[in-house]
Amino acid sequence: MLSTNTVVKVGIAQMDVVKTPNTIRTSGLGSCVGVVLYDETKKIAGLVHIMLPDSSLGKTSTLNAAKFADTGIEALIEKLKMEGAQQYRLKAKIAGGAQMFQFTTDNDTMRIGPRNVEAVKNELKKYGIPIVAENTGGNSGRTIEFNPETSLLNIRTVNAGVCDI
Amino acid sequence: MKISTMHLDILKEIGNIGAAHAATSLSGLLGKKIDMRVPNVEMVSFTDMMELAGSSEKVVVGIYLRIEGDVEGSMFFVLPIEQANRFIRRLIHDEQFDFSNNPVSEIGLSAMQELGNILSGSYLSALSDFTGLKIYPSVPGLSVDMFGAIVSIGLIEISQVSDSVIVINTSIFEDELGDFEEVQGSFFLLPSPDSFITLFRTLGVD
Numbered sequence: 001m002l003s004t005n006t007v008v009k010v011g012i013a014q015m016d017v018v019k020t021p022n023t024i025r026t027s028g029l030g031s032c033v034g035v036v037l038y039d040e041t042k043k044i045a046g047l048v049h050i051m052l053p054d055s056s057l058g059k060t061s062t063l064n065a066a067k068f069a070d071t072g073i074e075a076l077i078e079k080l081k082m083e084g085a086q087q088y089r090l091k092a093k094i095a096g097g098a099q100m101f102q103f104t105t106d107n108d109t110m111r112i113g114p115r116n117v118e119a120v121k122n123e124l125k126k127y128g129i130p131i132v133a134e135n136t137g138g139n140s141g142r143t144i145e146f147n148p149e150t151s152l153l154n155i156r157t158v159n160a161g162v163c164d165i
Numbered sequence: 166m167k168i169s170t171m172h173l174d175i176l177k178e179i180g181n182i183g184a185a186h187a188a189t190s191l192s193g194l195l196g197k198k199i200d201m202r203v204p205n206v207e208m209v210s211f212t213d214m215m216e217l218a219g220s221s222e223k224v225v226v227g228i229y230l231r232i233e234g235d236v237e238g239s240m241f242f243v244l245p246i247e248q249a250n251r252f253i254r255r256l257i258h259d260e261q262f263d264f265s266n267n268p269v270s271e272i273g274l275s276a277m278q279e280l281g282n283i284l285s286g287s288y289l290s291a292l293s294d295f296t297g298l299k300i301y302p303s304v305p306g307l308s309v310d311m312f313g314a315i316v317s318i319g320l321i322e323i324s325q326v327s328d329s330v331i332v333i334n335t336s337i338f339e340d341e342l343g344d345f346e347e348v349q350g351s352f353f354l355l356p357s358p359d360s361f362i363t364l365f366r367t368l369g370v371d
Binding site for chain 1: 210211212215220221222224229267306307308309310311312313314315317318320321324325326327328
């Protein structure tokens with residue numbers, strides 16, 4: 001049988017949801033964090049590409065929820081529920097939060113990767129969503145793709161190889 | 166703030182002056198004729214910015230400097246791997262040098278960092294002379310990685326106040342190789358939103 005799987009691409013500060021047999025992907029994660037939430041029973045998964053730890057940092061007139069850890073995860077949970085996922089069944093896999101450049105500076109922007117990861121973990125804890133696997137930190141960029149059929153997150157890097165978590 | 170054609174022209178002129186000085190520096194370093202493209206200034210979404218080098222996954226050699234002073238923001242100098250190899254091989258007289266090696270030789274990395282420093286320094290000092298504004302670049306950082314992963318660090322700060330970015334994009338290339346994407350070294354100047362107001366005021370356009 002011919003399969004007609006599509007790969008749904010998620011840009012920076014964006015989010016989306018897919019159902020099997022489709023997969024969902026975001027590329028060029030640096031200090032940003034890719035958060036995948038999935039419901040194994042329904043085989044539905046959502047991905048949000050987060051840039052900043054907290055929406056209180058935002059000073060724009062309109063809020064792009066997907067940009068921040070707190071509002072992004074909340075909005076993704078709502079979107080998944082609308083597609084039929086059950087919140088109590090949601091699990092998470094996360095990747096990203098690298099420090100692409102090594103500077104000896106106290107500038108907060110340079111430490112944004114670890115801060116994003118920490119904020120994502122706190123937020124998931126708040127909703128009681130377990131983190132099944134993570135590939136965070138380091139200093140490599142990542143491209144990630146999640147397959148709701150297998151619940152595997154494929155991670156590609158330039159300098160640190162490829163793996164499934 | 167509304168961006169008019171006149172604003173865009175000023176930003177293009179900034180890119181023009183900066184890249185022309187950087188091209189002259191590079192030409193002196195390599196003993197080769199270096200050309201530049203007409204600057205491109207656009208307001209793009211973050212997602213489009215990540216794709217400006219063709220694809221956010223494209224592996225490039227990237228130099229990043231933070232800018233502080235009267236003008237703040239980020240500056241990137243991005244080279245395709247093959248072109249970075251050409252420059253560094255010529256600079257360190259080592260035909261075997263390759264950024265695709267793992268690990269990359271220290272002397273090559275250090276030469277690349279210095280090259281980025283000199284070129285970005287020429288660009289920014291020309292900008293400073295032209296405007297009379299104080300511009301203090303940080304020590305340059307070097308990364309060989311996906312374009313999107315590299316350039317996103319410049320978007321982080323802007324993302325707190327905006328959902329799009331104005332980028333001044335200028336490319337330089339070796340005259341003998343011609344004007345092709347695969348051989349261009351690109352400067353991306355991303356001033357912070359506040360800095361645009363400073364730049365325009367200084368140059369007499371409100």
